[in-house]
Amino acid sequence: MSKLKEKLYNKIQNHRPRTTKLLKEHGDKVIDQVTVAQALGGMRGIKSLVTDISYLDPMEGIRYRGFTLPEVLEKLPKPEGAEMPYVEGLYHLLLTGDIPTQDEVEELIIDFNNRRGIPKYVWDVIDSFPSDSHPMAILSAAVMSLQRESVFNVKYKKGMSKMDYWDATYEDSTNLLAKMPLIGAYIYNKLYNPENGHRYPDSTLDLGANFAYMMGKDKPYDDVSRMYFIIHADHESGNVSAHTGHLVASSLSDVYYATSAMINGLAGPLHGLANQEVLRWLQGLKERMGGKFPTEEELKKYVWGTLKRGQVIPGYGHAVLRKTDPRYSVQRDFCLTHMKDDELFKYVDALYKVVPDILVEQGKAKNPWPNVDAQSGVVQWHYGVKEFDFYTVLFSIGRSFGVLSNIIWDRALGYSLERPKSVTTDMLEKMVGVDKENLIETH
Numbered sequence: 001m002s003k004l005k006e007k008l009y010n011k012i013q014n015h016r017p018r019t020t021k022l023l024k025e026h027g028d029k030v031i032d033q034v035t036v037a038q039a040l041g042g043m044r045g046i047k048s049l050v051t052d053i054s055y056l057d058p059m060e061g062i063r064y065r066g067f068t069l070p071e072v073l074e075k076l077p078k079p080e081g082a083e084m085p086y087v088e089g090l091y092h093l094l095l096t097g098d099i100p101t102q103d104e105v106e107e108l109i110i111d112f113n114n115r116r117g118i119p120k121y122v123w124d125v126i127d128s129f130p131s132d133s134h135p136m137a138i139l140s141a142a143v144m145s146l147q148r149e150s151v152f153n154v155k156y157k158k159g160m161s162k163m164d165y166w167d168a169t170y171e172d173s174t175n176l177l178a179k180m181p182l183i184g185a186y187i188y189n190k191l192y193n194p195e196n197g198h199r200y201p202d203s204t205l206d207l208g209a210n211f212a213y214m215m216g217k218d219k220p221y222d223d224v225s226r227m228y229f230i231i232h233a234d235h236e237s238g239n240v241s242a243h244t245g246h247l248v249a250s251s252l253s254d255v256y257y258a259t260s261a262m263i264n265g266l267a268g269p270l271h272g273l274a275n276q277e278v279l280r281w282l283q284g285l286k287e288r289m290g291g292k293f294p295t296e297e298e299l300k301k302y303v304w305g306t307l308k309r310g311q312v313i314p315g316y317g318h319a320v321l322r323k324t325d326p327r328y329s330v331q332r333d334f335c336l337t338h339m340k341d342d343e344l345f346k347y348v349d350a351l352y353k354v355v356p357d358i359l360v361e362q363g364k365a366k367n368p369w370p371n372v373d374a375q376s377g378v379v380q381w382h383y384g385v386k387e388f389d390f391y392t393v394l395f396s397i398g399r400s401f402g403v404l405s406n407i408i409w410d411r412a413l414g415y416s417l418e419r420p421k422s423v424t425t426d427m428l429e430k431m432v433g434v435d436k437e438n439l440i441e442t443h
């Protein structure tokens, strides 16, 4: 057993009695109530999921295992000379709650390297897609095709104890996480960068540096990759991608099914795809300006134009956050250090000064502040990844770390099959006293 797995096992053993006690002795205590608006409105805010891996405070933003993003970036071990920490160290933190030592990270890097092998049929699946397919569809299919490798599936068929589900899930998850960057880079090179060819990973490099190498990008793209994967890793359990992964895995589907499904959820423009929408929207503005940098008035006109056409401003607003997303701020700081004169970054920064006031004036969005997606595509663009359809693939690689860590713990703590209850509109009207024919109150 690896040191990480042993540590995880001990954490699981210590945690299990807490969940058992809560269920047995306090299972009928009320922790929330549900309004009509929540039932009709995407279950916003209902407290009905449990995770210890991350928590999203509306004002403060995300914490991983109790650490804010700046703390995570400061405390996790880094490769020599790097600004951003090892992604492998983040996996250790998400799983165990502990900041790993340099030795622990190095052992994990070797473990990831040993799990990188990808069967030929996966490359064949990717190659069989027409070149105008969306990279998210290809990624989802590639992950799905790997399902035949599932350790969980084989062990389950042989008859595995529930107490061991987490172990087989850990094996599947770590295998898949080690492979995801290779699959992502292969999709990029196939669709957009064929002259770079299919680069095999370099076993002397960590995950972030290897990703940059396979993409054919020089420094500091290794740090960009580390930053990108780390800040996108988790955002508690209610967002579409994390929740989809958790939901699918709750039926004991293996993590290949669950990850492919979570990727499909991330591919929506209100969620992960917003990062490519931001770039499309910024390019539209740039084209309109014909080479001249917009004045504040011109920016305002463009923003209002988008709203008046009934569209959302991509990269702004959030279902939970009520202030500037710290994931936006981390990337902004990186931009200020490395690319403060980049033209698109200047657009993003100029928009930051006008969009929130406009959204407040419009009076619809509950959160007028930028989210992670307002900034992330611009960083990729600067380092030559200009094919914005690809951005959500990068998000998916990062998000997999959080989703899979959660599924391992779901299995360890025996979380149930998800099965909320639905009601009909008739029932809702009766509950609140509305006559459905005349739409008048009955009491």
Ligand code: HAX
Pocket: 239, 269, 270, 271, 272, 273, 274, 307, 311, 312, 313, 314, 315, 316, 317, 318, 319, 320, 364, 365, 366, 367, 371, 372, 373
């Ligand atoms: N521009 C214009 N209108 C917006 C808006 C924005 N950026 N954000 C919210 N609104 C509107 C909503 O469309 C909604 O309008 P209707 O009443 O007409 O339906 C109203 O304001 C209330 O919405 P809300 O309660 O503030 O927001 P929701 O929880 O319903 O939705 C979204 C949250 C993130 C989907 C929303 O803010 C949005 O569409 N933003 C733009 C797309 C985006 O950036 N998505 C990425 C979010 C981060 C993420 O998950 N990344 O993966």
